[in-house]
């Protein structure tokens with residue numbers, strides 16, 4: 001099965017993950033990614049995985065939702081070369097080498113991001129990629145400050161729709177406001193909240 005081979009190769013390929021234990025890799029890279037499957041499946045439109053790294057959560061989601069277009073967006077070229085290898089096995093998968101802040105706006109129905117950046121920065125990078133009515137799903141971890149995330153969402157014409165089990169859903173309620181995305185790197189250096 002493609003996901004089994006992908007998992008083994010992520011662990012075996014230098015520079016994609018620090019995880020070496022196969023059971024831990026399955027838990028963190030595969031099982032944790034698939035927790036978002038119901039959230040993504042209920043949305044419409046193409047999916048983008050922002051900062052896909054070795055391909056999670058995008059590759060598990062693409063394999064599970066073969067009728068949905070899934071784009072893996074990744075800033076590091078070397079990682080993109082690894083990701084490209086899986087597009088021949090998953091026809092709904094494509095790879096874009098680039099930064100979130102430099103992409104065409106409002107192209108996707110859903111953006112997902114796992115371990116991309118601090119939640120306020122990840123939200124600022126992801127929300128402009130999603131069209132009005134669409135959603136962003138962030139893996140935020142147990143210590144995420146929802147008030148800060150809510151402030152950022154509001155600045156970007158979105159709101160926190162739900163938060164459970166370390167997964168936050170942001171709903172885009174209007175068009176991307178003028179001034180966003182900010183210049184490359186600014187969202188990380190000077191978070192909105």
Ligand SMILES: C[S@@+](CC[C@H](N)C(=O)[O-])C[C@H]1O[C@@H](n2cnc3c(N)ncnc32)[C@H](O)[C@@H]1O
Pocket residue numbers: 050051052053054055056057073074075076079098099100101113114115116125
């Ligand atoms: C810590 S890794 C997480 C990778 C994967 N999502 C995971 O959970 O294993 C973060 C990835 O995001 C990429 N990245 C960081 N900033 C980015 C940006 N602005 N646009 C696109 N990719 C970015 C990095 O190159 C890196 O591969």
